[in-house]
Amino acid sequence: MNFKKKNILIVDDNYEMLNLFQRTVKALNYNTYKASSVNEAIEVLKSHSIDLLITDLNMPEINGIELLKYTEEHFPNAAKLVVSGVSTIDSAVNAIKSGALDYLIKPFTSNELSNAIKSSLEKNVKIASDYFSNTEQESYAGIIGRSSQFKNLIDVIKRVQDNKVSVLIEGESGTGKELIAKAIHYEGTLAKMPFIAVNCGGLPENLLESELFGYVKGAFTGASESKIGLFQAASGGTIFLDEIGNASMTVQTRLLRVIQEKEITRIGSTNSEKINVRIICATNNNLTEMVTKGTFREDLYYRINVINIHTTPLRDKPEDILLLAKSFIKKYATEYNKPEIKMDDKVSNVLLRHSWPGNVRELENIIQRMIIMSDEVITLQHVPDYLKYHIPQQTDFLKSLKESEKEHIVKILNAVDNNKTKAAKILKIDRKTLNQKILK
Incomplete structure (x- = not known):
């Protein structure tokens, strides 16, 4: 029976050692590729299916540890x-921490190298586990976590959920501000009353005003009949004004009156109508700065900011990342009929390391994508490249002439399988000059 030869990539910045290494590995009946730098090695990895990477650690610019991690x-x-x-x-x-399966000290015999290669290839078995099987999950009204920030948040929600005090929720996009607003409403005494969410940044000024406060017949072109606004529709319950920082100054002025007088006046009407509604606002803008710049009314800010909740970005509460991942995996595994799906431990390490600029929303999208792209096990192959480890690349125009010349010579030698006569001809130099450059 014929077995396919394993492809081995050898990386060492010492060119003579690299060639010696290659001859030794070839004699062991493996296909070999070679690179004299981490950048060259990455290009080989991208263009060939490599079964084993053998690398030195001490190399200029980028060392072998970085290559192992990548x-x-x-x-x-x-x-x-x-x-x-x-x-x-x-x-x-x-x-070893960076993924190496074995560590061989120079100098070594051909037999020691052979054993190390065989051992590394045999050990390279990926084992997936139910990475969150022993994690203790806490949740409240759909909010999941176990961090101190999570516990503090739930404590505040429980304290305000049974009254109609104005609440301002501030924090980055994707941190669950609407989920918090819903928790306050549906876990409290107003749960059976309406909950109406309004995106203040998603509607033009004139449309937002008419949607919030309503209008009477003939108030403007197209107003063929009277219509109540969302404040009246939310009567007895909660109105959630998301992205309040995007509301125009005109809308802000009318909101201030609503909060102060607890009444609204429809567009085109002179009659005020009493309302009974709890107001929860949210924003990812810095309203304090906006007040200083004059783009947000100071009096309105203090009216809506009786109770302040500041959401914590996901990067600042790593204890919650895997719990949230567990929740999303269960959700989408069920949705896509993959109830037994598991995740490689190495994937969880990537999730814990990422800074999550998109917060919980980004995490949910990533989990959904990986569920779709995998079968029984989510592995590193299913993780988007932008989440993975990246080596800082040296900008070409910052390289010295000597560095650029070395890279070019090595590439030519690799291309002609170390035939120095052919390489010298391609480089348009004599063989003696080429040997001198190799020695340098």
Whole structure:
């Protein structure tokens, strides 16, 4: 039976050592590729299916640890073996933590290398687990977490849910401001009354005004009949004004009167009508700064900001990330008929490391995508590239002439399988000059 040869990539900045290494590995009946820098290695990984990466640690510009981390997440099926002249405990620990399956100290025999290669290829078995099976989940009205911020938030919600005090929820987009507003409403004494959400940033000024306060027949072109506004529709319950910072000054002025007088006047009418409604506002703008700049009314700010809730971005409460992931996995696994799906532990490490600029909304979208793209197990292959580890690339125009020349010579030598005569011809230099440059 014929078995496909394994593809091995060897990375070392010492060109003579690299060639010696390649000859030794070829003699063990493996297909070999070589690179003298991390950037070259990444190009090989992108263009070939590599079964094993063998890399030195101490290399200029970008070291082998960075390459190990990058390969671990972008090419998780490749085994990783470190060969190094450095034998400190710290370097070995760092290499293993970065995904290396074995650590070989130079110099070594051909037999030791053969055993290390075989061992690394055999160990490279991905094991998926139910990564959140032992996590303790806490939730309240659909809000999930176990962090101190989560507990403080739930405490505030419980204190305000049974009264009609004005609440301002501030925080970044995607942090669940509407979910908090709904928790206040549906967990309190007003639960059976209307809850109406209004996106103040999603409607033009004139339309927002008519939607909020209503109008009488003939108030403007197209007003063929009278209509009550959302404040009246929410009577007895809660109106949630999302993105309140985007409301125009005209709307802000009318909102102030509504809060102060507890009454509204429809557009085109001179009669005021009493209302009985709790107002919850939310924004991802800094209203304090807007007050200073004169773009938000100071008197309105203090009227809506009786109770202030500031949501915590997901990056500041890592204890909640995997709990939320668990919830979304259950939700979308059921939706897409994959109830037994699991997630590789390495994926959870990526989720914990990411800064989540889009917060909970971004996490939910990522989980949904990975559920769709996977079968029984979510692995690193299903994680979007932008979440994975990235090596800071040196900008080409900042490289020295010597560095650029070295990279070009190495690429040519690799392309002609180390045939120096062919390489010298392509480079338009004699073989003696090429040998001198190689020695340097």
